[in-house]
Amino acid sequence: MAVLVIAEVDAGALKPATLNAVTAAAKLGEVHVLVAGSGAAAAADAAKGIAGVAKVLHADSAEYANGLAEALTPLVVSVAKSYAAVVATATTFGKNLLPRVAALLDVQQISEVTAIESADTFVRPIYAGNALATVKSADAIKVLTVRGTAFDAAPATGGSAAVESVAAVAGSGKSAFVGQELSKSERPELTSARIVISGGRGMQNGENFALLEAVADKLGAAVGASRAAVDAGFVPNDYQVGQTGKIVAPDLYIAVGISGAIQHLAGMKDSKVIVAINKDEEAPIFQVADYGLVADLFKAVPELKEALD
Amino acid sequence: MKLLVAVKRVIDYNVKVRVKADQTGVDLANVKMSMNPFDEIAVEEAVRLKEAGIATEVVVVSIGPTQAQETLRTALAMGADRGILVQTDAEVQPLAVAKLLKAVAEKEGPGLIILGKQAIDDDSNQTGQMLAALLDWPQATFASKVAVADGKATVTREIDGGLETLALTLPAIITTDLRLNEPRYASLPNIMKAKKKPLDTVDPAALGVDIAPRLATLKVTEPPKRQGGVKVASVADLVAKLRTEAKVI
Numbered sequence: 001m002a003v004l005v006i007a008e009v010d011a012g013a014l015k016p017a018t019l020n021a022v023t024a025a026a027k028l029g030e031v032h033v034l035v036a037g038s039g040a041a042a043a044a045d046a047a048k049g050i051a052g053v054a055k056v057l058h059a060d061s062a063e064y065a066n067g068l069a070e071a072l073t074p075l076v077v078s079v080a081k082s083y084a085a086v087v088a089t090a091t092t093f094g095k096n097l098l099p100r101v102a103a104l105l106d107v108q109q110i111s112e113v114t115a116i117e118s119a120d121t122f123v124r125p126i127y128a129g130n131a132l133a134t135v136k137s138a139d140a141i142k143v144l145t146v147r148g149t150a151f152d153a154a155p156a157t158g159g160s161a162a163v164e165s166v167a168a169v170a171g172s173g174k175s176a177f178v179g180q181e182l183s184k185s186e187r188p189e190l191t192s193a194r195i196v197i198s199g200g201r202g203m204q205n206g207e208n209f210a211l212l213e214a215v216a217d218k219l220g221a222a223v224g225a226s227r228a229a230v231d232a233g234f235v236p237n238d239y240q241v242g243q244t245g246k247i248v249a250p251d252l253y254i255a256v257g258i259s260g261a262i263q264h265l266a267g268m269k270d271s272k273v274i275v276a277i278n279k280d281e282e283a284p285i286f287q288v289a290d291y292g293l294v295a296d297l298f299k300a301v302p303e304l305k306e307a308l309d
Numbered sequence: 310m311k312l313l314v315a316v317k318r319v320i321d322y323n324v325k326v327r328v329k330a331d332q333t334g335v336d337l338a339n340v341k342m343s344m345n346p347f348d349e350i351a352v353e354e355a356v357r358l359k360e361a362g363i364a365t366e367v368v369v370v371s372i373g374p375t376q377a378q379e380t381l382r383t384a385l386a387m388g389a390d391r392g393i394l395v396q397t398d399a400e401v402q403p404l405a406v407a408k409l410l411k412a413v414a415e416k417e418g419p420g421l422i423i424l425g426k427q428a429i430d431d432d433s434n435q436t437g438q439m440l441a442a443l444l445d446w447p448q449a450t451f452a453s454k455v456a457v458a459d460g461k462a463t464v465t466r467e468i469d470g471g472l473e474t475l476a477l478t479l480p481a482i483i484t485t486d487l488r489l490n491e492p493r494y495a496s497l498p499n500i501m502k503a504k505k506k507p508l509d510t511v512d513p514a515a516l517g518v519d520i521a522p523r524l525a526t527l528k529v530t531e532p533p534k535r536q537g538g539v540k541v542a543s544v545a546d547l548v549a550k551l552r553t554e555a556k557v558i
Contacts, residue, residue: 179474292539
């Protein structure tokens with residue numbers, strides 16, 4: 001039986017997070033992608049080009065415009081019944097939608113899967129990534145969200161899937177979209193960036209993040225933050241890396257003025273190379289860092305920028 | 310309007326967990342347990358809604374062993390009015406939790422149910438969404454701001470790219486993000502008063518819910534350990550190593 005991937009659609013375009021779900025789903029069977037949106041023909045078009053996708057199901061309705069779980073769930077549930085598994089990437093979209101779908105299918109969802117061992121056996125981190133659980137599902141349909149950083153993105157081109165229209169199913173209409181306030185950034189997206197430079201409480205204030213941005217510009221890196229920096233109001237919430245923020249696994253992660261609490265490590269310890277710059281020699285971040293520099297960040301970060309010139 | 314808040318007893322967030330040698334789970338013997346941090350935020354938000362005159366009663370519910378009574382008492386000391394413990398020593402997975410909470414909600418008739426967005430032990434982030442589905446109520450997950458008026462909840466949510474605001478028709482489900490509020494500490498007089506507040510115990514079977522797990526845990530292992538790294542002496546040394554040794558820049 002085939003596997004259904006729920007595409008993430010934003011403003012009529014396909015979000016790259018969908019590509020990671022396709023790679024995970026391909027381990028389970030033939031991949032079909034459900035694209036639900038409002039005027040999202042471009043997203044359906046993009047989905048049919050993804051390598052490894054056999055079929056695209058396209059549902060169009062004004063109700064699907066903002067990706068509300070209440071609007072999408074009846075559609076996904078009706079389509080999902082003929083599939084062996086339903087897969088989405090564990091973004092805020094996937095996390096919001098899939099448990100709602102799973103409950104109506106009477107299925108225990110499996111969250112943030114990092115490895116697929118067989119059609120019914122999956123690995124997922126628990127306790128902020130301090131343990132890995134291997135679980136076997138007894139449910140008829142497997143419903144899973146997969147951790148994007150654990151599965152490569154499927155090539156966005158090379159596929160030639162057929163697109164089939166499916167009828168929209170009306171939602172409950174009990175929720176309405178009011179508005180959005182998105183952070184604007186010219187830098188790469190945090191979760192998919194090859195290099196990430198993050199600041200913590202040691203940055204002291206929001207203005208000092210300009211030091212990190214200057215280095216980020218040299219490296220083509222994304223800028224992240226610890227919870228302490230977010231709570232102190234230095235940067236917006238969506239910069240947060242950690243158990244309750246974003247999970248990243250870049251080639252290079254540079255932690256500046258971050259002590260390395262359990263909850264922060266949960267979001268970045270799968271990075272290929274970790275660099276820590278901290279003046280406290282005892283900071284736990286040095287236990288996971290490949291390269292540690294004990295130094296005042298206000299001296300070291302500008303030096304780093306110059307060294308990259 | 311009555312509010313229902315679900316709270317979970319979990320390992321304290323500061324504890325470094327140890328995986329058992331036989332790979333059956335994490336060692337919880339003699340480990341400090343506390344209320345799940347996201348649930349504290351849920352209780353705080355409910356108590357604030359009561360203080361603002363929007364809610365009339367705050368009922369807290371927990372599912373778990375006898376010791377979960379302590380977690381409920383903590384919520385009562387923060388200002389909740391009444392506690393319900395669905396008592397079981399069995400493993401209860403999020404789908405079963407959602408079904409039990411649905412049964413409790415149908416008895417209690419709340420106008421709003423607040424839960425944490427995820428428990429820091431299983432990290433599932435499912436229960437609120439599942440409960441909303443089973444009740445066919447609207448949901449606002451990862452809430453960082455809540456306003457309730459005129460039969461509607463206006464909720465600002467934390468999403469990947471920033472913030473999003475939704476309007477939900479009550480009754481509804483809200484799950485809390487860390488930014489929603491700063492939970493209060495319970496004062497000693499309030500802890501004493503909480504001991505006298507009502508706390509009922511019910512059996513899952515009495516709620517007519519099958520709580521048999523759907524997922525079997527085959528094993529729990531330690532994640533791969535990172536190799537201890539090296540300390541570099543200067544920025545120049547660091548950049549040189551990143552270029553020639555790690556080859557990442």
